[in-house]
Every structure is written in structure tokens, then in C-alpha cells.
Amino acid sequence: MEPEEEFLDNAVTMAHFARQEIQQFLAWTNNSGPYGQAAAALLLKLDTLTSEIKALKRLYEDE
Numbered sequence: 124m125e126p127e128e129e130f131l132d133n134a135v136t137m138a139h140f141a142r143q144e145i146q147q148f149l150a151w152t153n154n155s156g157p158y159g160q161a162a163a164a165l166l167l168k169l170d171t172l173t174s175e176i177k178a179l180k181r182l183y184e185d186e
Contacts, residue, residue: 131180138173142166 124132145162153159 127183128180131176131183134176135173135180138169138176142169142173145169 145165149159149162149166152162154163
């Protein structure tokens, strides 16, 4: 595996674990408060980021 591929795999893994941590945060706190809304928005951003990293990996593998 190329270092770039490993980097992209690691980035996807880190985003996955960050998503799990934020979901746990939401489970332990008040979702309707301002910080709950901010955490929910972060989940959407993480999903977008993960999709973009996966697209970058596909682009890299196609070269």
C-alpha cells in the first residue's frame, strides 16, 4: 500500500471515530440545546468529509 493510500484510509477511519464520539456526546447531553444542534451539524459535516475523502481515494487509485 502506498503512503498516500494509507493516509486516506486513516483519514476515513479518523472521521468514522469522530462521528462515533459526537454521537456518544449527543446521547449523553441535551440534543435540543445549542451545543446539541452544533454537534448534529458536525455530524453532517463529517459525513460530507468522509464522502470527499473516499472520492479523493478513488481519484488517486484511478491514476
